[in-house]
């Protein structure tokens with residue numbers, strides 16, 4: 394287990410005395426994690442991030458970064474944090490490099506060589522002298538990440554970094570996040586409602602809904618905690634279904650796809666007895682819901698379905 398780099402303890406925030414934006418949120422991020430913070434619109438993600446960064450004050454609760462309290466030791470807590478919250482603002486008539494130079498001057502203690510380094514990391518070296526006005530949204534986001542990297546952060550906090558990007562832009566930012574985690578060894582905290590993206594890049598997630606944390610943990614463990622649910626396919630599904638129904642220790646969950654839970658029997662023994670009863674089996678595998686299915690299950694939303702009789 395890595396050291397805890399971010400600890401959020403029982404945070405509460407109410408706006409205008411009635412909007413309960415965040416209600417008792419607690420979680421930990423360990424060094425090396427790519428931690429996904431998920432939730433539908435209005436769930437409380439940005440409010441939580443703003444409290445983590447000390448941009449707004451919680452009604453109660455604590456945030457510790459690297460064991461420093463953001464309330465009592467703000468400077469020390471934020472020293473090794475980079476953040477991209479809401480769209481980054483740049484001077485459009487200046488180049489990327491000049492924008493970063495201005496920012497570095499404000500911040501102090503940042504060398505010119507670091508500016509070139511961060512431009513290289515985010516893949517903007519070749520375009521560094523071009524005016525930001527001519528940048529795509531994806532390039533601007535990468536420049537925003539470059540800015541957040543200037544102070545050599547150990548923890549990078551990104552609030553919906555792929556919002557509004559086209560699929561190419563999304564992929565660029567996703568690849569960049571992977572590189573930052575693997576090559577630069579930066580711990581990443583990323584909020585998003587693009588679930589497939591979180592599933593591809595994060596090792597841990599926390600899901601928040603209506604201000605409350607619903608679940609948090611390792612993606613791999615959340616999605617199939619017991620490895621007891623299986624799916625099976627074959628040329629004659631109704632025969633397979635009939636055989637499964639007659640078996641002890643098997644509980645059918647759904648018919649299409651044919652999905653079931655096994656209790657005490659081993660999956661390999663179940664498969665042997667199915668085949669020896671004459672079943673033709675094409676595939677048999679543990680069921681792993683997508684993060685999207687999991688998200689809709691725990692937030693109580695409904696996943697849209699394509700009309701069954703429409704050709705797709």
Ligand SMILES: Nc1ncnc2c1ncn2[C@@H]1O[C@H](COP(=O)(O)OP(=O)(O)OP(=O)(O)O)[C@@H](O)[C@H]1O
Nearest residue numbers: 408409412414432433434435436437438439440441
């Ligand atoms: N400054 C504010 N004043 C009043 N209400 C606010 C303020 N900031 C946020 N809220 C409300 O708090 C709730 C949580 O908002 P928040 O922006 O944290 O959600 P979010 O999960 O980031 O949503 P989104 O994905 O849409 O950005 C919402 O009901 C929002 O309208």
